[in-house]
Amino acid sequence: MMRKTPLLLIFISFFSAGLLAQEHKIYISPTGNDHQKGDMYHPLQSITAALERVKAPGQGRYDHGVTIILKDGTYYLDKAITIDNRAQGITIKAEHEGRATLSAGIPLQLTWELYRDGIWKAAIKQGITEIPSLYGNDSLLTLARYPNYQAGILPFGGYDKDALSSQKIKTWKDPGGAYLHALHSGRWGGMHFEITGKVTDTSVSMIGGWQNNRPSKPHPLFRYVENIKEELDVPGEWFFDKNESMLYYIPKQGENIHNIHFIAGHLESCLHLEGTGAQPLSNIHIEGIQFKHTVPTFMKTEEPLMRSDWKVYRQAAIYISHTQNVLIANNAFSMLGGNGIFVSYKNKNVVIKDNLLEKLGASAILFVGGPDAVYNPLYNYGDTVNSSLINRTPGPKNDNYPVDCIASGNLIHDIGLIEKQSAGVQIQIASRISVLHNSIYDVPRAGINIGDGAFGGHDIAYNDVFNTVLETSDHGAFNSWGRDRYWQANRAKMNALVAAEPGLILLDAYQVTKIHDNRFQCEHGWDIDLDDGSSNYNIYNNLCLSGGIKLREGFHRKVRNNILVNNSLHPHVWFKHSEDTVQNNVLMTAFSPIQVADFGDQVDNNVFITEKSLQKNQALGIDNHSVFAALRFKAPAELDYTITNIDAAKGKFSNIPMQQFGVTKTFLKNLALKPSTPLLISQEVEDKQKVIHWGKYQIKNITTLGEQSATGLADMNGVLIIKAPQQNGNYKTLQVNDVILKLDHEPVQNVEDLLMIERKHRWKGHHQFTVWRDQKEILVTN
Structure with a gap:
């Protein structure tokens, strides 16, 4: 029989642990000194020195239970801080939430003189040879570009088909080092090219375009160029001439250039948390800190994520690899050139909670495993594996992927400012990721994206995701692909394959993914877009404000008890015996099927708010027991679609709670926007x-x-x-x-x-x- 631990001993154990934690507090300050004690009154100056200070003597290991406290101020990093697998139980937090900043930039020491035409110049004397990004008084400044930036113009804040015309090129003396940014020709994300120099007086040479996993030419209209001296022509623009080591800037109206604090972007990352497969880094907490000024990394975005449309660069303001029990909470990420937080390869129980992520060049939060964790990994859209060579073992091949991780309560907006193939939360080669109570809006592509079926089990719930797919198209506020090991673009071959062996479809997507109790809205696509074989989903209790729900090619999708405002289901290319069900939804228009001959297991018992739409569906041989009902909503102008005459639905729909979407932390709730109110077409007409x-x-x-x-x-x-x-x-x-x-x-x-x-x-x-x-x-x- 197990002996019971006396209560007093438990109390003493906890009390001793509290004393130990108290004894192991180390303070740092921007005005501190790394040779001081490191207590509250004699702080160190750097986190690196603090980490070195707590190494156990003679053992080369970090002590457990150490709390490093950052006093108020900005800490300019000369390199990214790395906490490796020798550290266990380290907490790094701000003494006062939001008042300590880790900057990946360099403050510039400048003496300005007037150059010409309102342009000022200053010599750079700090050994800086590149300035990838520039900030002035805590605002991102615009690199000289054509066409000029205009707030509110999408995509890119302005575009022009003549951005790379021969006439335009002729006006540039030396465009080497400039960039062409463009949308994909199908508007499936973006692509980026570096101009390496002039070939003739009216043409240039370029490298790049590898950032999208569905190759194409750059879009002929949606494009712009930047980092060209001759395009420095409006207030707020800057240019760094590296040959002269000279910075040029045009002050905005009302600005005194001598009173502007300039910071040059310097590093790609602020913090790395890195263990190993054999020894994960454990029990690390990062709390209350601001992360700023990382440089753009779009030319390094070239790793394909299996057969999704995505490529990534495994880097971020916080990069997390081979860890367990990590908490990233109550931080702010802003003015970053690349990703916010990247959970990469093998990680377990990483919690990303109540953070603000805004004004980012790429994605906010990514959970991405290694392709070696997948059986029969394929990388290009058209790649296939012979059916006799498909490994029939369900699930992952090894444990090199994130599992049981959480992104909860985060406010994410204005991301993908540079990279348009980006998302508020990206999941790929991962298992059981929970995405809960996040507010995500003003994004160029998906708010939440799942790139494949490996390995399912995710819980996507209580999120408020709107103003999505603003700059691209053919996508969703929630988007997924299911291009798993069995899948191929040739639908006839795939149809025959899965008809002969239905078990193939759940080899990778072997766990059910749930999408429930969210509010979604998409500008140029679907509110929920399950594309290209996305399978094993349970979709329920969602309020879809704009684009409806699309299901393409997959299997085992259950769509029930959702409200689709002004829209309906979009069934695309369904397979025979898909086992899909669509029941108990409020639908406002008829279906929009494409290449659908077989409507799954059951499409019935739905509620249509117009009789004409119900009749159109019934003409397809479906919805024979569905009903037409003139439903009344409680307060649609306030986004409350609670049905007040619920009896009219005849038991085919249950009301959805309407006050549960988005962030829950009071501070973030006060900052978060809400979707605009859609007009109800059925009432307006x-x-x-x-x-x-x-x-x-x-x-x-x-x-x-x-x-x-x-x-x-x-x-x-x-x-x-x-x-x-x-x-x-x-x-x-x-x-x-x-x-x-x-x-x-x-x-x-x-x-x-x-x-x-x-x-x-x-x-x-x-x-x-x-x-x-x-x-x-x-x-x-x-």
């Missing part, structure tokens, strides 16, 4: 005379003979534009008095048709309109 606000336009049905006569129409079909943005002389954009007759080749008879068709096709990122103008039909792309 009831009044046929009503003027509808449609983005930057105002539109209405044609309802009078006067309107028909003024436009010269043969009938009253179509939608009249009565207000439009300033046209800037572009003939082929929508204009006042245009009548929209078709949208993406589908007939538009009225406003309801227009809004519904636009919802169905918004994933494309642009639309083609047939409009009636000047007594004839013309084509317009918006």
